Amino acid sequence: MEELSSEIIDGSFRALAEIALLAAARADGHEADLTAELEALRRHGCLAAPMRPEGSGFAYAYPAARSLPFFVALGSVDLSLGRLFEGHANALQLVALFGRADQKAMVRARVERGALLGVWGADGSPPFAVEPIEGDRLRLTGAKRYASGLGWVSLALVPVTEADGRLQLLLIDVDEPSRLDFSSWNMRGMRASRSGTFRFDGLEIPVSARLGGPDDYRREPFFMGGIWRCAAVQLGAIERIVRGLADGLRETGRLDHPLQSARVGEAILAARDARLQVEAAARAVEGGEEAELAASLAVFARLRVESAGLAVIALAERGLGLSAFAEDHPLARPIRDLSTYLRQANPDAALLDHARRLAARLPEIFG
Ligand SMILES: Cc1cc2nc3c(=O)[nH]c(=O)nc-3n(C[C@H](O)[C@H](O)[C@H](O)COP(=O)(O)OP(=O)(O)OC[C@H]3O[C@@H](n4cnc5c(N)ncnc54)[C@H](O)[C@@H]3O)c2cc1C
Missing domain, CATH: 1.20.140.10 (Butyryl-CoA Dehydrogenase, subunit A, domain 3)
Structure with missing residues (x-):
């Protein structure tokens, strides 16, 4: 079995101890703020823990024997934070599996600087759609809903259903505040997960934002x-x-x-x-x-x-x-x-x- 370094394991324990105190002290209104907990994950190396550097990129190297106890422990202290970290690990695994070398290098550099990733699949109204335009660019329309970590996630993997029904992943910067709609997350639980709506209308991205080929996202056992x-x-x-x-x-x-x-x-x-x-x-x-x-x-x-x-x-x-x-x-x-x-x-x-x-x-x- 592939082992994580003792530094990463010690960091996980320190992060959990700090997060348990922060979560216990936090009020649970709709304004609940996980910034300090996310900062603890970053400071103790947890956000980068699933990545094993390879050249300027990375492989996903987060063995279940190590990652499962951490997911369980996070869920025990704070489900909202656990949800965010789980989405981050999911995104890193997909980038490692299907990303090009330049995409892996970019993601690794961003995560090492503290970026949180997410996978935003649930379509909003109108659903997320993509139209090719001149200059090898794509124009985006529609929305994703239930998108966890609005405002904290800076880079998201966003699947789009193409005309032939196949799913294509796109790697998109999602930190523009005017596109975040927190009001749709008026739930009685998971308030701190900030799982609202992100509106893509009018956003243009390069074709090179595609991650992997059509339906790679659906490949098992990782879908x-x-x-x-x-x-x-x-x-x-x-x-x-x-x-x-x-x-x-x-x-x-x-x-x-x-x-x-x-x-x-x-x-x-x-x-x-x-x-x-x-x-x-x-x-x-x-x-x-x-x-x-x-x-x-x-x-x-x-x-x-x-x-x-x-x-x-x-x-x-x-x-x-x-x-x-x-x-x-x-x-x-x-x-x-x-x-x-x-x-x-x-x-x-x-x-x-x-x-x-x-x-x-x-x-x-x-x-
Ligand atoms: C805290 C939280 C965070 C989330 N974060 C993210 C995120 O970051 N990214 C993301 O993509 N998604 C996210 N989601 C959304 C999640 O992936 C699901 O889309 C969502 O939870 C679906 O819940 P639902 O009850 O609407 O499901 P539904 O599928 O609507 O199910 C509700 C009920 O209807 C039944 N049902 C479903 N379809 C039919 C049908 N056609 N006919 C009859 N019955 C039917 C189901 O079996 C079930 O009983 C999040 C959800 C939660 C709770």
């Missing part, structure tokens, strides 16, 4: 398979809620009541199931398992994390009662954030599609 990172971040919050449930019941002398013990037991079962699936998915995707199978395992891990998260939230709210609903209760924000962040695209289709695929491969899964 659907990449969802394991999101699931790992969510797992961190699930485990935090289970700890909070057990601690809360212990503090009030209610843990030994058989029904409360049963709730804690059910919560541990759900969280452990979720962890085992996420770990297996991470190993499959990053460890060279056959691409389509790895992608299906990652999608199923996402679905198990979703059901585990919903179960654990219900158990914690039922077991702790009204006190867990107070704004300043330690579980109030993780529960609000997790219930929002669990809403990922089209879970019904994910189940149906990958159930069919996995049903055809049961001997490989069951051994």
